[in-house]
Amino acid sequence: MYSLNQSVRMKGAAGEPIPSPFRGLAKLDAEFRRGELSVVAAAGGTGKSLVAINLAIQSNVPTLYFSADSTAATQLCRATAIITGDDVKGVKSKLHADEFEEYSDVLANRWWQRFNYSARPTPAEIELHLECYREVFNIYPHLVVIDNITNVEAGAFGNADEFTFSLEGLCDYLNELARETHAHVMAMHHVVGEYADGLKPIPQSGLRGKISRVPSLILTIHKEIDGMDGRTLNISPVKNRDGFEDSSGETFASYSFNTRNIRLEDVEMSVAF
Numbered sequence: 001m002y003s004l005n006q007s008v009r010m011k012g013a014a015g016e017p018i019p020s021p022f023r024g025l026a027k028l029d030a031e032f033r034r035g036e037l038s039v040v041a042a043a044g045g046t047g048k049s050l051v052a053i054n055l056a057i058q059s060n061v062p063t064l065y066f067s068a069d070s071t072a073a074t075q076l077c078r079a080t081a082i083i084t085g086d087d088v089k090g091v092k093s094k095l096h097a098d099e100f101e102e103y104s105d106v107l108a109n110r111w112w113q114r115f116n117y118s119a120r121p122t123p124a125e126i127e128l129h130l131e132c133y134r135e136v137f138n139i140y141p142h143l144v145v146i147d148n149i150t151n152v153e154a155g156a157f158g159n160a161d162e163f164t165f166s167l168e169g170l171c172d173y174l175n176e177l178a179r180e181t182h183a184h185v186m187a188m189h190h191v192v193g194e195y196a197d198g199l200k201p202i203p204q205s206g207l208r209g210k211i212s213r214v215p216s217l218i219l220t221i222h223k224e225i226d227g228m229d230g231r232t233l234n235i236s237p238v239k240n241r242d243g244f245e246d247s248s249g250e251t252f253a254s255y256s257f258n259t260r261n262i263r264l265e266d267v268e269m270s271v272a273f
Contacts (some may be wrong), residue, residue: 015033015034015035016033017031017032017033017034018032018033018034018061018142018143018184019059019060020032020055020059021054021055021058021059021264022055022235022255022264023266024235024253024254024255024266024267025219025235025237025253027253028237028244028251028253029237029240029242029243029244030217030219030235030237030240030243030244031217031242031243032055032143032184032186032217033216033242034142034182034183034184035182035183035184036175036184036185036215036216036217037171037174037175037178037186037187037214037215037217038184038185038186038187038215038216038217038219039149039171039186039187039189039207039212039215039217039218039219040052040186040187040188040189040219040220040221041189041190041191041202041206041207041208041220041221042191042198042202042220042221042222043190043191043195043196043202043222044190044196044198045198046198046221046222046223046233047221047223047231047257047264048147048148048188048189048221049067049188050078050233050257050262050264051219051221051233051235051264052065052147052186053065053075053078053082054082054262054264055145055186056079056143056145057082057083057113058082058263060113061141061142061143062112062113062133062137062140062141062142062143063112063113063114063141063143064114064115064129064130064133064141064143064144064145065113065114065115065116065144065145065147066115066116066118066121066126066129066144066145066146066147067116067117067145067147068117068118068119068120068121068146068147068148068151068152069147069148069188070147072115072117073092073095075115075117076095077091077092078262079110079113080103080107081260081261081262081263082261082262082263083106083107084103084106084261085261085263086261087260088259088260088261088262091103112137112141114129114133114141116129119151120151120152120153121151121152122152123152123154123170123173126146126152126177127177130144130177130181140181140182140183141181141183142182142183142184143183143184143186144177144178144181144183144184144185144186145185145186145187145188146174146185146186146187146188147188148187148188148189148190149167149170149171149174149187149188149189150189150190150208152170154166154167154169154170167208167211168209168211168213168214171211171213171214171215172214174187175215187215189207189208189209189211190208191206191207191208191220192206192207192208194206195222198221198222198223199222199223199224199225200222201220201222201236201248201249201250201252202220202221202222202238203220203238203247203248203249204218204220204238204239204247204249205247206220206249207220212238212239215239216239216240216242217237217239217240217241217242218237218238218239219235219236220238220249221234221235221236222234222236222249222252230257230259231257232254232255232256232257233254233255233257233264234252234253234254234255235252235253235254235255236250237251237252253266254266255267
């Protein structure tokens with residue numbers, strides 16, 4: 001056991017926010033703190049993975065990204081476009097034509113950002129890669145992304161109650177992992193059918209499996225489409241142990257999605273009340 005004074009020394013890096021490109025969320029006190037678990041939930045195709053890859057690449061912190069939902073080609077092209085500002089379509093064309101040498105140096109500078117592309121990673125595989133990361137770099141990653149949590153192999157379940165219990169157990173496991181490694185662990189997740197179109201604010205109760213007990217931070221995402229291939233992602237802090245929260249999802253920070261270079265950029269006056 002530790003006294004309060006001893007706890008100052010014991011905390012280590014836990015509680016430190018990692019650098020974030022999302023200024024609108026910061027205004028709402030929604031920060032990605034090391035040693036904590038966050039869940040980002042949205043309908044399929046809304047932009048969960050875009051939020052995760054933008055956080056990883058724009059923050060440029062030591063990262064271990066478990067990309068079960070996207071292929072190596074997809075993540076490579078997205079990351080390259082975010083880093084360089086180049087048109088992602090041109091990046092894809094160069095990748096498929098084996099003309100990617102011009103990006104070698106800029107990608108080599110991101111040596112501490114690593115990806116795993118297993119479609120069904122197990123908890124043992126996640127732990128193994130974390131220990132490999134530590135062995136190579138002498139530190140644990142500051143950011144671990146699980147994209148997404150339902151892709152983690154957690155055993156078979158036969159009904160909805162078993163599914164919910166399995167997800168809660170995974171959250172407990174990932175939360176413990178965050179505390180032990182002092183990484184911020186971000187898990188992507190789905191929402192219930194009522195919010196499957198992704199066009200309206202998603203409350204905390206909209207998460208599939210009702211797994212809101214464990215995470216320190218829960219963000220939900222809904223989108224606005226302007227009819228001219230423009231998209232805005234609205235990110236709502238529906239649970240936040242360290243700051244503002246609105247469980248209804250009606251308070252959000254807004255980000256324009258640049259379809260050319262995949263970057264998410266704060267919208268002026270983005271915080272809606």
